Amino acid sequence: MKTYLSILFCLLTALPVAATSISDTIVDAREVHRLIVTQDSTWRVNIEGMANDSSYRQTLTLFPDSYERIKASEVLVNSMNFNFPLNPKKSRQPSSSEINFALPSLGWMIPIDAPAHMGNSVGASIDIDWDLAYYRQRLNNRKHSFDFGLGLNWRRLKLTGKQHFEKTPSAILLSAYPAGSTPDYSQLKTFGPYIPLRYNYTFAKRSHVFLGVNLRFVTRSSIKTLYTDAAGEPVKDFHRGIHTTQFCPDIKAGISIHHVGVFVKYTPVSAFQKEWGPQFQTVSVGIQIN
Secondary structure, three states, X not given: OHHHHHHHHHHHHHOOOOOOOHHHHHHHHHOEEEEEEEEOOOEEEEEEEEOOEEEEEEEEEEOHHHHHHHHHHHHHHHOOOOOOOOOHHHOOOOOEEEEEOOOOEEEEEEEEOOOOOOOEOOOOOEEEEEEEEEEEXXXXXXXXXXXXXXXXXXXXXXXXXXXXXXXXXXXEEEEEOOOOOEEEEEEEXXXXXXXXXXXXXXXXXXXXXXXXXXXXXXXXXXXXEEEEOOOOOEEEEEEEOOOEOOEEEEEEEEEEEOOEEEEEEEEOOOOXXXXXXXXXXXEEEEEEEO
């Protein structure tokens, strides 16, 4: 093994693009995918695959008068303390892990399968995710990784039509504004933590696609309605304890290129519990900075 390393050391330092220090040459040796050394009247070294280029091929030949240089290089190699395999079956890098932090992502929310008269305002209905911290596990094939962490979600579904959220003793209803009044808006807000579980595939440098699920828990929720009544007086109707669904998984997918990405998120569970409010799902489309 050390004889092979000695040969490689000598050859690489003889190339025009070779490193000028022994430590650089050893780093190059780690990036060789496969090294084949044969001997008859000459030494032949076949290099197959280098760094990220699996198609790289190079054949180098040493004649007998180069043997003394090889022996001199072997003395240097023998004095170093390192151990790494040259088995081509183990050419992939070892798995690794890291803890990352992210900036909030901003999405615009659209209800689907909702009552026709709901009157949602797409531009004002906002969905914000913030991965406070997440643990990333990279596999031996560095293109594949998995994320697990903790984040916070804040949502606002805003209605600007002729219907508003109204709380009654038995349910949350979609009702018309009082006669003669001028509507402003009616909104539903939810807030809570979530656990992101994601798979990532890196297809280029600093570029990847991802698919995962946010296990979201709603810990706070409220509805608020603002309008001006027939007498010209502003009216504010605000309620908590509105029987929202406490566990809402979100399916999220996206693509990120050079730290800027877009995503699509689908929530198959209605914001309100069954029998307590209008049933609908939501789709969010937005941007994120990685």
